[in-house]
Amino acid sequence: MPSNEQRRAAAKRKLERQLARRAEQEKKRKRWMIAGSVVGVVVVAAAVTGVYFLTKGDDDTSTTATSQVPTTPFVNTPLDLPGPPAPAAKPATVDCTYPATQGEPPAKPVTAPTQTTGVATTGPEVKVAIDSTQGPIGLSLNSAEAPCTVNSFVSLAKQGYFDKTSCHRIVAKPQFGILQCGDPTASGMGGPGYAFNNEYPTDLYPLGDPALQTPVNYKRGVIAMANAGISPDGTGTNGSQFFLVFGDTTLPPNYTIFGTIDEAGLKTLDKVAGAGTKGGAEDGGPAMPISFNSVKVS
Template sequence: MIRTLLAAAGVGLALVATACSSDTDDSSSSTWTTPGGAAETVDSSAFPALPAPLPATAPTTTCSYPASGTASRPVTPPPATDVAATGTAAVTMTTSQGPIGLTLDRAQSPCTVNSFVSLATQGYYNDTPCHRLSTSGLYILQCGDPSGTGTGGPGYGYDTEYPLTAYASGDPASTQPVVYPRGTIAMANTGRPGSNGSQFFLVYDDSPLPPQYTVFGTVSDEGLATIEKVAAAGDDGSMAAGGGKPNTPIRIETVTVG
């Protein structure tokens, strides 16, 4: 069963955000999403900035990618030991609407970058649609599901990293919205622990979200121009979580890691 969670937050305004998740532990039947669907313009200045990331304590780390659901495409889980925890990775996405460049930050979220790079090098993201656009309150383009339904994943999951890791366990601030700034790339999840997979979202304007969605890099100016071109045509409003399919379809053609 899909359930909708409503939460209100804000300084001087009400932000209504929805999050969709599944009551089953099988991630193949879940909807990967982010909160959204605000019915009014949101003043992002009413929300705090993302917390500063914790400094890396070692050049490598160990990750965990347990099996979860059925893979939308055949894929091998990424290596889990000696994962680089410093430096960046340059990624180029060619899409049907133009190029999108990414700079991934291993120090912020090493296990996420490790997974994304692994999926990219295996061709998992090639010829896949971006299935969700939100243009009200939350300004994102969501991609990374080969099925194009919002339910697909790589057959494994892993834990949320930065910014959640910047908060002490149980800190109530970790559930309150902060600003995910324009140019951020972050992971979508189902709302359950360990439910990060392959779906990600690209933020093309400042958007308030609870810090429960892993930030792992930035989008190039050229990439933002591509996303804004798609966003200008709006979405079909078909998704209960907010937004819908882009009225101007956009498909990832190739993803290469430099």
């Protein structure tokens, strides 16, 4: 018969296993969450804070006739709020890490970037051409500010990871305008099977700096990574999901900015934004479905 001490030890081990399982489940539940502060549009000097969770999108890749979806012109509401500080200079090359996400296999067959050492931060911006079902979207990726992020995006694009995928979430309102893409499952839960750390502008702040909770202006035309927050040890949760900012947006500086959108792309995004969300909510799947036929790096 086991002693009281042995029974207590067994109970402790059981509790630890239960807590570990719960922690893992909670981590998965929060995966790919975007949390941000949204400035209220009718308050003069105060802010209304809100939390935005990813919502399940639509993986329909059909080219639904846009004439069947009512649209109104999307008008950017410029924010009277500064953007992130200027980026700090990086060495000519950096090393990147892309550890596997335990229990979260790739949403689509893909491998992590093969180049992890000597990733260049110099040279011309990387050009990306997205052929979407609603029009062209051109991107310019900035390796000088976010080399590991650009390295990952380029690797995924070259493997065809983004091809035939739908953008599952849109928020189109004054002072908050994003289209979120990069999840082959179109559920808000899919990733490439690996993760990596934040870069600009998060890397300008020490870990735990209160300024990381102070909103800044993610200006119309930037591209940023979606994530599930930063763990206490500084480990990042970036994967494949990203958001295209078509309207000045208030967020804390916890989302890596890694490029910009061209004018043709902004016109495409404005058209999709003008149709709003399914059901008319402020945050949800786009009423005008948009999918990527191909994402090509030039």
